[in-house]
């Protein structure tokens with residue numbers, strides 16, 4: 001998706017001035033050294049567990065509901081997963097945990113890399129920062145070869161999400177865990193392959209490069225491909241004060257899936 005398409009889509013969304021201003025503000029802020037950003041936003045009101053920063057604010061960039069850590073760029077969903085993992089919820093049942101991280105986010109990558117002895121691979125179809133080029137619908141690895149697969153905010157971009165889930169099932173070890181996050185709005189998943197116009201996708205599916213918007217039936221979709229699914233929410237392990245201080249989104253859900 002090129003910048004011109006993004007600009008046109010933002011224009012059609014009616015939020016062009018907000019997004020342009022937000023983009024410029026973020027661009028300027030994140031060119032500053034991390035120590036400057038930490039000083040600029042230093043305060044007691046909020047806390048980012050990912051970079052251990054005490055902050056005056058989690059500024060909203062690009063979308064009013066996206067609360068960014070000004071120091072490490074974590075979003076609410078990253079802080080949610082980070083806190084979850086810090087509470088020893090990782091399936092560390094073997095010495096060399098084999099991890100596959102799809103569309104790697106910096107905050108989560110650093111967390112995985114900090115696990116002693118972890119055998120870590122990141123994959124992405126487009127992101128050059130990933131270690132291997134990978135299509136989640138055709139994962140070029142043998143069956144049962146990963147103990148943990150982490151895939152956040154990817155499936156809503158994938159045309160054939162069932163095929164991707166089948167591939168995750170194939171490469172996941174029998175005792176392994178697949179961890180998924182997707183944006184969920186409403187009860188029923190809505191998709192329409194005939195909708196290819198970015199502005200129309202943004203209107204119907206929430207983002208110009210989304211091919212569907214998932215509903216609460218996401219659990220059934222994943223279960224239909226041979227997984228037992230446990231749904232984790234921030235309030236399941238974080239106190240109300242943690243939710244407020246870390247600006248977690250109580251609507252976020254982490255789906256922890258095992259082969260059924």
Ligand SMILES: [Zn+2]
Nearest residue numbers: 048051069072
């Ligand atoms: Zn941070």
